[in-house]
Amino acid sequence: MKRETLIWTVVLVAAGLFLAYRSATNGVGHVYVDQTDIGWRTASPENVVAGTAAFSLSRTVGTWVAALFTLCILSFLYRDNPFYKFAEAVVVGVSAAYWMVVAFWTTLIPNLLGKLWPAWIQSWAMPGLSSVREPLWYLYLVPLGLGVMLLWRLAPKGAWISRWPLAFTIGAFAGLRMVSFIQADFLSQIRNSILPLIVFAENGAFDFWTSLRHVLIVGSILASLVYFFFSIEHKGVIGKVSKVGIWVLMITFGAAFGYTVMGRIALLAIRLEFLFHDWLGLT
Amino acid sequence: MKRTVPLLITAIVGFIFVVSFFTPAAEFLGELAAVWFDILAGIAFILGGGNLLKVHLKKISDRQAGWGYSGVTILAFVATLVVGLGKFGSPPAPKQEFYGETFATLPLEALPESLVARVPGQIPEKENGEPLPPSVRRQIVQRDGQIEFRGWMLSNQKHDLEEYKDRRAWRKTVEALYEAAQPPEPLRGKVAYYTDHRALSFKGAMTDSDRQALLALSDEPVWRQAVEQLYEQSRKVTRVRVSWLPESFAVPESLRDRLRYDAQTKELVLQGPLSADQRDALKKQFPDAEPLSAKQRTTFRKKLESLGRPLNDEQAKILDRLLSQPLPESVGERNKLLGLALLEHGGLTKEQCDSLFAPYRQEVAWRAKVLELFHAAHQVKYPWSGEYRAQGSPFWWLYEYAFKPLTATMFAMLAFYVASAAFRAFRAKNVEAILLLGTAFIILLGRTFAGVLLTDWLPDSLAGLKIDNLTVYIMQVFNTAGNRAIMIGIALGIASTSLKVLLGVDRSYLGSGGE
Amino acid sequence: MYEFLKNLDRRWVFLMMLLAVAVPILFRAQFPERPTGLARAVFDEIEKLPAGSRVLLAFDFDPASEGELGPMATMVVRHCCEKKLKMYFIALWPVGPQMIDDVIHKVILSDFPELVYGEDYVNLGFKPGNEGVIKVIVTDWKQLYTTDDRGTNIDQIPMCRGIENIQSMDLVINVSAGYPGTKEWVQYAATPYPDKIRIVAGCTGVQAPLLYPYIPQQLPGLLGAIKGAAEYEELVVQKYDRKKGRQPAAKYQEAKRRMGPQLVAHLLMIGLIVLGNVVFFMERSRRP
Known part of the structure; x- marks a missing residue:
């Protein structure tokens, strides 16, 4: 060895x-649990102290499993190893199945099968559903058909059939996004950028700082847009303006980096909190 | 053909969304397409799972490198899928279980003729052509100038009918129909018919006189069979062993005829099911604690101290305060509060803790026994109606202790990589890089207390230069400007790409030639 | 020294980062928080709602971003409970309902047990379709939500009766980790219906800078990253705990606790960048 x-x-x-x-x-x-009318819940600390919380073997084993999985993933920082590969394999399998189960119970059952055969679905899966069919219920046969065609992609032959539902999805995305991006990200942004460059305070005096702020915002937007305009050469005045645009973009990216770092560290902090507090009881 | 139809579908669906945005009359088309799109998105998850299976099974069968890990993936996938789809360990949805009631299957068509109520009147029509509410649609019919209702009307059905048309005359008709469509007097409040559940229901345990009254309503064999089934099921006896009975145990009024304590076998014996209210009443066997007099408090304190160590001054004050005031808590709850407070302010020995917490433990044990009785006596109507991710179920366990830590840790690793990348790659080579790094430093400092510490000494006239204010300014001016420009550019790009896709100019999503 | 730094194994950097985050957690280092404009805007938007107002809470995140967004979700729900608002929970991410469950247990069931499910709060669950879901529910939400997350018919839930779509909501609060998230809510809900739908949001650090262009016209308030969460926590805790003379519970100080390691790790990042540049310039000066 x-x-x-x-x-x-x-x-x-x-x-x-x-x-x-x-x-x-x-x-x-x-890990301890309290019994409630609707099942077992994580015990409150008071009940653990008072001795009424029950020891939960499954949740205790679970906490240890979670801690070991966390350490397996973190072990990759040292070197790629079988523990990491094992943990990675588990997460791939569990997450794919998790999404399938969620899609089945939240969409297939209530929104598709529940619309086509409400009485059947009501009798075993969703007792709260009305067992009366809505008018125009047969329209739901279309997404059912498209769904079956989509799943045909897995078949060894005839995978081209799945192009129809894919085309539906692509068309829907394209149609939805074309309008929403133009409205929210183009027109609205132009409207929001139209700011008064000379601002007066309520008492009538010239408000220098707000005016400067607006001038900077409008100027920076225009400079950045000039930089993105590649149809003319960036020379002379255009070149200088686009240079300012690049500077604005660099500041933007610097801010993005700063916030990204902040985000990543918080994720590590919560993992370490779990290890130190929930598992090892150190804090 | 194989490529033309998809192109047409893309164009039609896309333009439906665009047109429905601008044309209110076509809004329903857009809604319909969006609902279909959402359903397809759900089915896409299933495709994802199926694809995973396909890829990894192939890897195993071809014995490719790392096929063992594929086996682990498949195992994890199948285990999660089975427990998730089977809803193992998930209790049925409480709102649909009709606790306290027993069901016998009886389809609407099998309801006897004597259960049809008739009142003179006319079902109004709505201007928009909307039909009657679904809760009553199958039971109500207009015939020969009369409104007929098949079955017994529930209060929610009455409410739905009243909401259907806001007219005083209609409400009066509904009121009359509701009164007519009720069970005979001795059975009122006990028996009900639920159309959606295809069930004849009885609340509590059916007596012989109830049974006779029900059988008298019809001779039809289906009806009689349902009544007999209900009679047997609702009179089922449940026994739960209870080693300790509360001192002030009293059977609640509504359970007088059905519940008793068998002192010999030390069992609670219940006939029929418990409703949620009856369960709660049975749990409440512990009266509120009375405040103690000074003498009683002294005795209490002496007894507590004899079990361990004396109380310090602060603990003594807490004891006096808690035991002298009336509290809306039982003795057990009060002692628990006292115990927790004393532990926080000086500690107690184990014997002292046990003595203080003992009544609370007994109360909790009693409530657990009541719950056990409640569940044992209940007829499960919809075993698969519970939440798929009910806490405590195996699916929840896999989420909480496998999926969650694994995905969270995978993302947490990014903190390390960002540190390594910052050390290795961020170089202040030119003006642009210096601007980027300088902004990053200001943000990194300004969004923590370090920024406040560094520049808080600056006078108010230079407040704008304080790092935390500078951060806000940078974000609201330069960052907004830069991102706005990027957003405008992206929006134009998306619009042009979408248009190319919709017009069939861009066909890359159809894949390469071939099939 | 120069050679050591030039060939520094990145695992030493990993170790430094681990210690920078772990040590403040172990020593419970905490620092005071000073709320800024955007956090105050989110707080004011919720604070000005009268009791009984309807709030749609869209939790579009998963455990991977719970570090940043969990505290936001917790405090937003606590704030709504204190203001006695009617809460409607939905999710556009598959794991969102778990996040909703966690917050309901953590806040509502433990600290506000008097609130009744179906009358004060309801969990409508997840629907797939990303922005397609938003597109449907802005005009007719019963097309997708026929029952709540527990299977109860939506017509039998008192607080859902008479509501056709989310335009009936007085405020939409979105906690989002990416796609679909705040951007989609702004694009498909706030922008097309500016007079009817008002949105405030909490988002991850990665997303926050990208959403600034929407502020304030399309997005009046934004909680960006754990700092935004900590500022908002401070505002809520100040109003509902400290002014009433009590200490806030530990679960309402999560973001503040996580700002401790943030400070040390940020200083480490700055140190690493400076060190990297020192090595770079030393290398440049050594080149012939």
């Missing part, structure tokens, strides 16, 4: 034994 693998094995086994000892003696990583 390589020296590095041996060291890692020893470290991991020692850590594992230590954690098992802490769990058995201190209740590290234990």
